[in-house]
Amino acid sequence: MWFAAFVSALYLVSYAIVISPPVPAGMFVAFKHVLVFLLIGVAVSALSARLKNTENTYRNLFENLSTPHSR
DSSP: OHHHHHHHHHHHHHHHHHSSSOOHHHHHHHHHHHHHHHHHHHHHHHHHHHHHHHHHHHHHHHHHHHSOOOO
């Protein structure tokens, strides 16, 4: 998520530097691109956390299955 925010800020700064003076309609489009990029970053981050949680669940399950039961 931090990477997406950093790249988005870098994109806006580079857009403002290249387009001088910034055109309001162009800045609106740039902000829309940043919003989409940030939403994708949030989605990927959430899916990654969910995958890691599921991986840990299965890892614990298989570790418990492989240990012999003592009676």
